[in-house]
Amino acid sequence: MVSKKSTFGLAVISALLFTGTASAEGQSTLDKVKKAGVLSCGVSTGLPGFSNPNAEGQWEGIDVEFCQAMAAAVLGDKGKVKYVPLTAKERFTALQSGEIDVLSRNTTWTLQRDGTLGLNFVGVNYYDGQGFMVKKDLGVNSALELDGASVCVQSGTTTELNLSDYFRANAMSFKPVVYDTYDATVKGFESGRCDTLTTDQSGLYASRIKLADPNSAEVLPEIISKEPLGPVVRQGDDNWFNIAKWTLNTMINGEEFNITSANVDEMLKSKDPNIRRILGQDGPKGKGLGLNDDWGYQIIKQVGNYDESFQRTVGTDSPLNIQRGVNALWNNGGIMYAPPIR
Ligand SMILES: N[C@@H](CCC(=O)N[C@@H](CS)C(=O)NCC(=O)O)C(=O)O
Numbered sequence: 001m002v003s004k005k006s007t008f009g010l011a012v013i014s015a016l017l018f019t020g021t022a023s024a025e026g027q028s029t030l031d032k033v034k035k036a037g038v039l040s041c042g043v044s045t046g047l048p049g050f051s052n053p054n055a056e057g058q059w060e061g062i063d064v065e066f067c068q069a070m071a072a073a074v075l076g077d078k079g080k081v082k083y084v085p086l087t088a089k090e091r092f093t094a095l096q097s098g099e100i101d102v103l104s105r106n107t108t109w110t111l112q113r114d115g116t117l118g119l120n121f122v123g124v125n126y127y128d129g130q131g132f133m134v135k136k137d138l139g140v141n142s143a144l145e146l147d148g149a150s151v152c153v154q155s156g157t158t159t160e161l162n163l164s165d166y167f168r169a170n171a172m173s174f175k176p177v178v179y180d181t182y183d184a185t186v187k188g189f190e191s192g193r194c195d196t197l198t199t200d201q202s203g204l205y206a207s208r209i210k211l212a213d214p215n216s217a218e219v220l221p222e223i224i225s226k227e228p229l230g231p232v233v234r235q236g237d238d239n240w241f242n243i244a245k246w247t248l249n250t251m252i253n254g255e256e257f258n259i260t261s262a263n264v265d266e267m268l269k270s271k272d273p274n275i276r277r278i279l280g281q282d283g284p285k286g287k288g289l290g291l292n293d294d295w296g297y298q299i300i301k302q303v304g305n306y307d308e309s310f311q312r313t314v315g316t317d318s319p320l321n322i323q324r325g326v327n328a329l330w331n332n333g334g335i336m337y338a339p340p341i342r
Helices: 004-024 029-036 062-075 091-096 111-115 158-169 182-190 201-210 238-256 273-278 295-302 306-313
Strands: 039-043 081-085 119-121 126-128 130-135 149-154 174-179 196-200 217-219 227-229 232-234
Touching (some): 029 062, 039 062, 039 091, 062 306, 091 119, 091 232, 111 119, 126 201, 130 158, 130 201, 149 182, 158 174, 182 196, 238 295, 238 306
Parallel strands (some): 149 174
Antiparallel strands (some): 119 232, 130 196
């Protein structure tokens, strides 16, 4: 029989495991990061537009810029980030164990990940959905023509789960060809190991430009799922959760109030109360988060607002050339909406 005492002991141990090493040492994640002088950020092993090392080995992408924005807010320097490349399968364990302080890696917000894995999604930095890519010479124009197809897919993803739901719902069969990394999945597709590659649509754009001949492939029209992608923290440290949430909200509000990395110093003279609060001149400032009052200013000055980050990494100023679409602001035809800074 398990005594009350040992049940309590187990609960304490599992709570410590759940909240990671930072809490196990009685230290908040904010204190840990400040002491280390660096933010440990989990990224992918390489997905163009989201998190990808460039030719000089520097990390780039919309998810990388979120890590930089957090470092600017917390440490005053967007360069103080240690990037930890993680496959889909490895990412949640790295966060649960305390190896990383935040996961910023094209990760879909789901109930199971929030509820069962002991994580908290910070918000959404890119609304995505799953699709399929085929070689044009397969002669297929719709995903509904894929009955019996072999499908290249990455393990440990919602992609795998949606794939089987979709084929089952449409009474079709498929043969999964499963890989652990994104690079291997794209190579498998390119070398003809499968008829179609499936992943988040953003990933399909990224895969297509990686092919030796991008024009040999096309993306089918069906979007088979909702993939709200966003940064993730561990449960058990509410202040850190707030810092991550308000970093994202500041980038989105920065766009809404037209504050950019180029005009932010000029904006310090603005009389608009919204702008003054975003830049920490008035309003709640940094106190409630344990940050310096200029945390919002630092995010926008060093990294930029959401639109700057989007266009530079995945948007029209990038090779991916993705339109804002549903990722436009709520007052511009999209669903990107941040709570107010006040
Ligand atoms: N959003 C989906 C899929 C995320 C995912 O890992 N996608 C693959 C294919 S685009 C990827 O990013 N791989 C990069 C890597 O493993 O480093 C999820 O959260 O499960």
